Amino acid sequence: xxxxxxxxxxxxxxxxxxxxxxxxxxxxxxxxxxxxxxxxxxxxxxxxxxxxxxxxxxxxxxxxxxxxxxxxxxxxxxxxxxxxxxxxxxxxxxxxxxxxxxxxxxxxxxxxxxxxxxxxxxxxxxxxxxxxxxxxxxxxxxxxxxxxxxx
Numbered sequence: 001x002x003x004x005x006x007x008x009x010x011x012x013x014x015x016x017x018x019x020x021x022x023x024x025x026x027x028x029x030x031x032x033x034x035x036x037x038x039x040x041x042x043x044x045x046x047x048x049x050x051x052x053x054x055x056x057x058x059x060x061x062x063x064x065x066x067x068x069x070x071x072x073x074x075x076x077x078x079x080x081x082x083x084x085x086x087x088x089x090x091x092x093x094x095x096x097x098x099x100x101x102x103x104x105x106x107x108x109x110x111x112x113x114x115x116x117x118x119x120x121x122x123x124x125x126x127x128x129x130x131x132x133x134x135x136x137x138x139x140x141x142x143x144x145x146x147x148x149x150x151x
Contacts, residue, residue, distance in 0.1 A: 003063055007032070008076035018064030023047045025063050026073060034074035034103050038132070045131030048104040049073050055111035074103035082113040082148070089148035097135035105131050109145050118151050
């Protein structure tokens with residue numbers, strides 16, 4: 001089936017089965033490899049993108065469910081105020097260790113700051129609970145989110 005996806009402000013035409021996960025369209029067809037494959041079950045958060053500004057797991061989002069929604073990936077999150085602040089904070093706090101999960105972490109954090117500009121520790125824990133960091137940089141992730149939020 002033919003789909004036109006609005007990704008990072010640009011329309012992309014793809015011809016795929018409707019049940020293919022958005023993750024594979026992004027990575028394999030459109031060469032947007034910033035979104036990572038982690039578990040394939042929506043449990044680790046590495047594949048997080050935004051659909052109309054809300055974080056979703058792209059490995060569990062069939063392309064036919066996207067419709068006219070705007071998709072934002074890690075490649076463009078820095079164009080939003082929250083994304084730019086988070087990317088800067090991530091570097092200043094030196095969050096990254098191996099880095100594999102960090103695009104998903106930033107995407108979830110950007111969704112949090114969009115909806116809750118001054119998050120508490122509980123807000124951060126709730127928003128980030130579905131993102132796994134095998135290196136255990138959770139304290140630095142929390143510090144970077146607070147830094148980006150100015151709290």
